[in-house]
Amino acid sequence: MPVTSVGSDVEALTMTLVADFPVGPERVWAAFTDPRQLERFWGPPGWPATFTSFAFEPHGRARYQMASAGGEIARGSWEFIDIDAPRGFEVVDSFVDEQGAAIPGMPAMRMTFAFEATDGGARLTNVTYFDSLEALEQLIAMGAVEGSTLAMNQLDAVLQGLREFAQGKGTQLEILDDQHVRITRLIDGPRELVWRAHVEPELMRRWMLGPDGWRMTLSEVDTAEGGRYRIGWEPEPGTDGEAFGFDGETLLLDEPRRIVQTEHMTGTDYSSTTNDLSFYEEDGATLVTLLIEYPDAATRDTVLATGMVDGMEESFRRLERVLLG
Known part of the structure; x- marks a missing residue:
């Protein structure tokens, strides 16, 4: 399993996930910046993701949705704030409705994705920044730690190829x-x-x-x-x-x-x-x-x-x- 740690910091108002992979950073970068590869692991098991748009450029937007086994739909949107290929990128992740408008009462989060070389391949460090302790606790209660761990642990099959x-x-x-x-x-x-x-x-x-x-x-x-x-x-x-x-x-x-x-x-x-x-x-x-x-x-x-x-x-x-x- 690639995920080595997931934890929250109530003082810094962050959640940090670290995962290690037996491939180079460029390969991990490609998985996160190609929507067809990204949707194979972004949603946790039982909530697979589909990216309906993906404008990968500063101030561009991506929209995705995840469907549960019972037919529930959760929708999200990324606004790309900064792109530093192939070292990392930064987005604002928001809960949105069917028209793409932000859902009142749901937090928007700034997320950074950093990719670095290691002796064994590559390391991903994903940091989510929250505006308030209430927003952090809300996402934790929704299963963000468990969901992100299960989602990222699906990456091995994507990076290596099915065969x-x-x-x-x-x-x-x-x-x-x-x-x-x-x-x-x-x-x-x-x-x-x-x-x-x-x-x-x-x-x-x-x-x-x-x-x-x-x-x-x-x-x-x-x-x-x-x-x-x-x-x-x-x-x-x-x-x-x-x-x-x-x-x-x-x-x-x-x-x-x-x-x-x-x-x-x-x-x-x-x-x-x-x-x-x-x-x-x-x-x-x-x-x-x-x-x-x-x-x-x-x-x-x-x-x-x-x-x-x-x-x-x-x-x-x-x-x-x-x-x-």
């Missing part, structure tokens, strides 16, 4: 906190087909099977926002196990980038999870990222103990072999 970062590593699990895990898998194939494989029942039945010896017997999927789905599996003759399935609702759809759905084990009183599935393509490969929100740590641990991640890896291997081979 270098993930190819050959299989299905990777990260426990983010008591309620959230992130599962990633690089698929050597185009995003359009990988997306279709996750939402079209006839394709799902060919690969989304977990361990060998199982078959999908139910696949009713309505991916429209507010639509419902039901999926079920049963063991082939001679395979141990009992039939099971899931049902849920599609909360958000951004084809072919992101789909958010609830997931409930059919026929049980278990709590539902929220599954935030996103797809990013680079150089002909697609990174599949699944962010799961559990009701609590006990439920998280119970589900992970079932061997879910191993079953996903077997399914992903089948996807590459059956659909992309």
Whole structure:
């Protein structure tokens, strides 16, 4: 994880984040000044960012928005105050409405981004300056420390490139906190087909099977926002196990980038999870990222103990072999 420290200083009215990377400062600079790279990590997991404009020049402005799994939208605007390529830049970051106007009662913050060479690569020092203690405490209460840490820790995949970062590593699990895990898998194939494989029942039945010896017997999927789905599996003759399935609702759809759905084990009183599935393509490969929100740590641990991640890896291997081979 690149972030080494995040802390606030109530006397100086600042919050400072420090992160170290195994690449040169110019590469980190490029990630922060290219909106297509920046939006891959600026929003924390579950709140991915989209930059709708980016005038990277003194007194130019950038606008972005972040969407939660439940469809909530948070919008922001940067005004570029100073640019010193490739050593750093300074912005005023404001909460804005849909028209780009500052939201009354929400603080505007001055932020500096400094990039310097280290023996191992580069260091980012990001300092946020607040106008008052009230503004600092307001942002801390909104989860600024946790959110910025999670966001910046996504930078490794951007800086290294997908293939270098993930190819050959299989299905990777990260426990983010008591309620959230992130599962990633690089698929050597185009995003359009990988997306279709996750939402079209006839394709799902060919690969989304977990361990060998199982078959999908139910696949009713309505991916429209507010639509419902039901999926079920049963063991082939001679395979141990009992039939099971899931049902849920599609909360958000951004084809072919992101789909958010609830997931409930059919026929049980278990709590539902929220599954935030996103797809990013680079150089002909697609990174599949699944962010799961559990009701609590006990439920998280119970589900992970079932061997879910191993079953996903077997399914992903089948996807590459059956659909992309």
